[in-house]
């Protein structure tokens with residue numbers, strides 16, 4: 001099994017911007033497999049590399065039985081916004097909150113072999129593309145909420161049974177991180 005432990009809110013790796021992938025090698029293919037296996041095991045709709053402690057710009061998704069991945073994503077968002085849609089995060093187990101997101105998103109990037117890929121998403125897929133790309137910038141869904149909603153969310157986080165349990169383990173990644181500790 002390539003299922004990896006999922007880092008919880010409070011772990012500094014979730015606040016660290018990830019580095020672009022530069023080599024599309026065997027290590028990258030293993031990372032995509034680890035992310036996919038961990039996401040499916042959770043189960044979750046998406047998982048970004050920092051959530052398993054790897055500081056590279058890669059995420060996987062699992063929306064309506066379509067499973068895929070994207071490397072080095074760049075987002076283009078529609079103007080129309082869904083203010084009310086509930087969103088969760090595997091790094092905040094058991095919690096979901098209304099989080100404003102663009103209803104349409106286009107993500108351009110690469111697959112694990114280095115071929116260009118474009119993913120056009122609406123609704124849940126668009127939400128997933130935004131949530132996962134945010135992870136690669138060290139941004140979490142609580143940051144996208146208005147102040148009132150964020151306050152409610154943080155209260156729920158403090159009361160969650162996993163809160164404070166995520167003693168962060170900082171270690172060197174087995175993946176190429178270009179000399180950075182992540």
Ligand SMILES: [Zn+2]
Nearest residue numbers: 088089090091
């Ligand atoms: Zn998340």
